[in-house]
Amino acid sequence: MIRRFAVLLLLLSSETALAQAPQPAPTPPTYSEEIQVTASRMPEATSAVPVSIQIVTAQELRDRGATDLKSALALAAGVDIAPGGDAGPASSVPEFWGLREFDAFLLVVDGVPWGGAFNPALPTLDLADVERIEVQRGPAPVMYGATSFVGVIQVVRRAPGQKGASVEAGGGSHTSGSLGLAAPLPSWAGFDSSLAVDFERMGFEDERSSYKRTQVLWRNRRAAGAGVFSFDLAGTFLRQEPASPTPREGPVLSERVPIDSNQNPLGAHLDENRYFVRLGYERRLSGADWSTTLSYTHSGQDQLRGFLTDVTTVEPNAAGFRADIETNDLYFDTHLAWSKSTRWRLVAGADYLFGKAEAKGDTFEYGVGLDGSGAPSEIPAGEPRGIDDTRNFLGLYGNLEWLPLDRLRFDLGLRLNHTAEERGEGEEEGQPAGGDEAEGQRNDTRLSGGVGVTWTAWKAGADQLVAFADWKSTFKPAAIDFNLAESDEGEGGGILEPETSMSYEAGLKAELLGHALRLELAGFLSDLDNIVVSQSVNGLPALANAGRIRLQGLELGVVGRVRSNLYLRGSYALHDARFRDYLTELDGVPSQLAGNRLEMSPHQLAALALSWSPSQGLFASGELSYVGSRYLDKRNTALAESYATLAALVGYRRGRFELRLSGRNLTDRRDPVSESELGDSQYYRLFPRHLDLLGSVRF
Numbered sequence: 001m002i003r004r005f006a007v008l009l010l011l012l013s014s015e016t017a018l019a020q021a022p023q024p025a026p027t028p029p030t031y032s033e034e035i036q037v038t039a040s041r042m043p044e045a046t047s048a049v050p051v052s053i054q055i056v057t058a059q060e061l062r063d064r065g066a067t068d069l070k071s072a073l074a075l076a077a078g079v080d081i082a083p084g085g086d087a088g089p090a091s092s093v094p095e096f097w098g099l100r101e102f103d104a105f106l107l108v109v110d111g112v113p114w115g116g117a118f119n120p121a122l123p124t125l126d127l128a129d130v131e132r133i134e135v136q137r138g139p140a141p142v143m144y145g146a147t148s149f150v151g152v153i154q155v156v157r158r159a160p161g162q163k164g165a166s167v168e169a170g171g172g173s174h175t176s177g178s179l180g181l182a183a184p185l186p187s188w189a190g191f192d193s194s195l196a197v198d199f200e201r202m203g204f205e206d207e208r209s210s211y212k213r214t215q216v217l218w219r220n221r222r223a224a225g226a227g228v229f230s231f232d233l234a235g236t237f238l239r240q241e242p243a244s245p246t247p248r249e250g251p252v253l254s255e256r257v258p259i260d261s262n263q264n265p266l267g268a269h270l271d272e273n274r275y276f277v278r279l280g281y282e283r284r285l286s287g288a289d290w291s292t293t294l295s296y297t298h299s300g301q302d303q304l305r306g307f308l309t310d311v312t313t314v315e316p317n318a319a320g321f322r323a324d325i326e327t328n329d330l331y332f333d334t335h336l337a338w339s340k341s342t343r344w345r346l347v348a349g350a351d352y353l354f355g356k357a358e359a360k361g362d363t364f365e366y367g368v369g370l371d372g373s374g375a376p377s378e379i380p381a382g383e384p385r386g387i388d389d390t391r392n393f394l395g396l397y398g399n400l401e402w403l404p405l406d407r408l409r410f411d412l413g414l415r416l417n418h419t420a421e422e423r424g425e426g427e428e429e430g431q432p433a434g435g436d437e438a439e440g441q442r443n444d445t446r447l448s449g450g451v452g453v454t455w456t457a458w459k460a461g462a463d464q465l466v467a468f469a470d471w472k473s474t475f476k477p478a479a480i481d482f483n484l485a486e487s488d489e490g491e492g493g494g495i496l497e498p499e500t501s502m503s504y505e506a507g508l509k510a511e512l513l514g515h516a517l518r519l520e521l522a523g524f525l526s527d528l529d530n531i532v533v534s535q536s537v538n539g540l541p542a543l544a545n546a547g548r549i550r551l552q553g554l555e556l557g558v559v560g561r562v563r564s565n566l567y568l569r570g571s572y573a574l575h576d577a578r579f580r581d582y583l584t585e586l587d588g589v590p591s592q593l594a595g596n597r598l599e600m601s602p603h604q605l606a607a608l609a610l611s612w613s614p615s616q617g618l619f620a621s622g623e624l625s626y627v628g629s630r631y632l633d634k635r636n637t638a639l640a641e642s643y644a645t646l647a648a649l650v651g652y653r654r655g656r657f658e659l660r661l662s663g664r665n666l667t668d669r670r671d672p673v674s675e676s677e678l679g680d681s682q683y684y685r686l687f688p689r690h691l692d693l694l695g696s697v698r699f
Contacts, residue, residue: 033515038108038134038154040399041143041291041347042337047509050411050452050468052077052137052522054557058130058158063567063613064621065649065662065692067127067178068092069153074625074647075607076135077520077557077571079151082673084684088240088270089204090211091123093674093684096137096151097524097551098577098601100674101532103479106140106148109155110232112278112295113147116329117355117391118480121299124236124274126215128198129182131158137555138505138524141448141474142413145395147353149476149501150526150551160184160219160230161192170694174203174210178694191222205688206260208268208372209243227283227290232276240270244372245682246672247311251638253683254311256370259670260688263308263318263368266377271302288336295332301325306366307679315367320379323361325482330354335397345401353393359482360386389480392420407456411470414449419477423495442495448474462514469506475499478545479532497530497545516561526551527580533634547582549598551575565614573605579634586635596636600675604628604642616653619660623647632672632683643671645686659695 039049046053054076056066066072069092070081082093082100096105106113107120115121127133133155140148165183178200185193196217203210214237221230244263246253257263278295306320335349364382368375399413420443452470459465478496507522533546553575560568577598584591605628611621625645632638646667651660665686672683 033511034518036134036136037111037156038136038152039140039143040345040401041335041349042289042339042345047464047466047511048409048454050409050454050470052505052507052520052524052555054135054137054520056133056135058132059613061127061130061133062658063611063619063649064609064623065647065651065660065694067692069094069122069125069127071647071664072127072133073135073153074623075569075571075609078137078553078555078573078575078605079135080602080605080627082684083687084243085674086676086678087123088211088238088242089202089209089687090213090238090240094151094153095601097526098553098575098598099150099528099531099549099551100598100600101150101479102677104149105151105153106144107153107155108144110157110278111154111293111333112331113144113329113353114155116297116327116331117147117353117393118327118329118357118389121274123211123238123240123270124213124215124272124299125155126198126200126213126236127155128180128215129158129194129196129217131156137522138470138526139450139472139474139501139503141450141472142397142399142415143347145351145397145415145417145448145474146393146419146476149474149499157196157217157219158182158194159192160194160221160232161187162194165699166696168694168696170692172692173690174205175201176203176690176692177201183699189222191220193218193220195219204243204260206243206262208262208264208266209241209260211238211240213238224281225283227281230278230280230282232278234276236272236274236276238270238272238274242268242270242305243684244307245676245679245684247308247679248632248638248681248683249311251632253672256311257308258371259685261370261372262375263370263372264305264375265320265366265368265379266375268305268320269302270305272299274299285336287340288338290334290336292334293332295330297327297329297331299325299327299329301327303361306364306368307676307682308368308370309365309680311370313370316365318368319363319365321361321363321385322379322382323359323482325357325359327355327357343403346398348398350394350396352395353391355391356389357480357482358386358388360384387423387482389421389423389482391477392418393477394418407459409454411450411452411454413451414447416445417448417475418445419443419498421477421495423480440495442477444475444477444498446475448472463512464510466509467507468509470504472501472503472505474501478530496532499528499530499532499545501526501528503527513560518557518559520557521554523554524552546579546584548580549578549582550580551577565612565619567611567613568609569611570608571606575601575603575605577601582634584634591635593634596634597631599631599634600673602628602630602642614653616655618650618652620650621648627671627673632675633681640672643669643686645669656698657695658698660693662692662694664690 034046034055080095085093103119136152171177180198182196201212217234303323310317333351338346362382397415402410450472454468503526505524510519530545555573558570579593582593606626609623628642649662668689670685676682
């Protein structure tokens with residue numbers, strides 16, 4: 001970290017010399033109409049589409065000092081991001097509409113599902129060189145089909161070759177540090193090209209919990225025939241030392257297990273090398289815009305970790321696993337968009353998502369002190385386990401936008417889905433298929449779709465009030481976690497029933513004072529069947545279908561420019577997520593949970609931020625976030641109290657230089673924020689207070 005600060009000081013010391021060179025003219029903040037591509041695959045104003053959608057720009061991320069998904073979406077209405085989780089400290093667990101499920105939402109990067117046919121690859125998500133983040137609440141059954149359920153987060157990066165380079169370096173609490181470079185490259189063979197390289201190390205109070213993430217992204221784009229060809233190459237290299245969740249005893253987290261203690265074996269790790277390539281081609285064809293994307297991702301993971309099984313000193317009191325997990329994903333999409341007519345627009349296309357994953361390893365038991373002392377460094381081989389899974393998702397989709405009147409628009413979308421999955425689970429590597437302890441196949445062919453309407457109730461110049469409503473029906477194959485001993489409750493012999501949902505949404509969108517004030521108020525109701533939950537099967541964590549649940553609530557988002565450089569942003573959500581019919585076994589007793597709230601789902605979420613963001617000089621921001629009380633268990637006997645956190649930033653810009661000091665969770669709250677899917681009745685806490693000092697130079 002000392003070397004990084006030396007680089008930063010050297011850059012700052014050269015300011016006087018560079019100040020004599022021509023400086024870029026300051027660009028005053030603008031507040032124009034927001035354009036999205038997530039909801040319709042066409043660039044359209046957020047006010048025009050009949051869904052709840054919010055844009056977070058790169059400028060806002062810089063002004064607020066947001067560098068990860070939690071801080072980036074801290075002000076998004078109805079969205080709560082819990083840091084860390086079972087996937088490691090570099091990951092997070094998002095919540096949409098009151099549902100906190102690790103694969104219930106879709107993560108997209110530049111139009112490609114980030115995680116493929118399996119779970120969102122949150123630990124490898126890097127926000128360097130991002131142009132904007134689009135957040136759509138609610139399902140997207142037409143454009144994305146079986147991989148989206150309660151929301152979509154799409155990260156859109158800067159186009160290759162765009163002017164402007166930047167170098168930044170920083171350091172912070174617990175020997176954290178970062179170093180990044182983003183720059184256009186000289187043109188070659190007609191290609192506009194850019195390179196982004198980013199390194200980050202994040203440390204925590206527990207000395208055995210940290211992560212290092214390095215990303216290299218090379219983007220290219222050039223004219224080809226009557227269109228534009230593009231390709232991206234990326235590599236992400238992640239090294240994580242996982243933290244341990246805290247067990248619950250009765251209605252509260254155990255006081256016998258100290259905060260920040262780590263019960264993992266010595267040398268525990270969650271390491272991943274991820275390689276990604278994307279090809280794209282766009283052109284006009286028969287009066288339409290034709291776009292095609294093909295991507296391939298290979299991921300290799302090496303994992304070793306463990307969890308307490310008993311809050312006692314009697315050994316063995318912990319269980320763990322070792323695993324080598326290899327996944328390969330292929331994604332293809334091609335679609336046509338007719339958008340020139342003033343009365344109708346149509347998008348029609350097909351996509352295909354292929355995923356193949358294989359995990360081999362073993363499970364074992366060990367002993368460890370409740371404070372993490374005595375963690376073993378060497379563990380003999382345990383019970384061999386293996387699982388492989390192949391998924392094929394094929395979709396044909398179309399969405400029609402019809403504008404019979406200037407102020408009235410109808411959306412009608414339909415998708416034909418075909419999903420095929422084949423799974424085998426064996427005890428030993430190389431065991432023949434006939435000896436698998438569980439294997440299965442499942443094929444589903446289903447329709448999904450939606451209907452939406454928007455009505456511009458009032459319009460005066462740039463100001464307007466728009467009402468919208470939509471109905472959507474969708475489904476998705478059940479989640480799979482390669483760290484779990486999968487249950488055999490599904491009809492497919494180890495493959496659970498697909499999850500389905502029927503949702504309704506209605507609301508108002510307002511743009512006032514010449515785009516200086518934006519408001520969105522939306523209400524929703526969603527009925528979900530066969531939702532996947534974690535439970536214990538034969539002493540091992542497993543997944544199971546959980547009957548029916550209902551999500552309903554109200555969400556409000558406000559963004560306003562108080563004056564030239566002063567912005568006010570806020571959000572409020574009232575969520576009610578409950579089981580409607582779920583008969584399960586708790587402590588050996590059949591229990592009907594109908595009427596109970598979903599665990600870890602707060603009734604209320606709120607956030608408020610004020611930022612002063614001039615293009616030159618002093619800038620600052622402050623954020624207050626509130627999370628209401630929530631139950632830690634399905635029985636609704638363990639109620640966790642509400643909490644609030646503070647974040648703040650102060651910085652200075654002059655010419656090309658910027659220096660900022662930011663702090664997250666300044667109140668140092670350590671409340672439980674997500675439940676482990678692996679450790680029974682165990683919970684990850686908020687990360688502790690963290691301070692960062694970062695300097696950057698832009699060219």
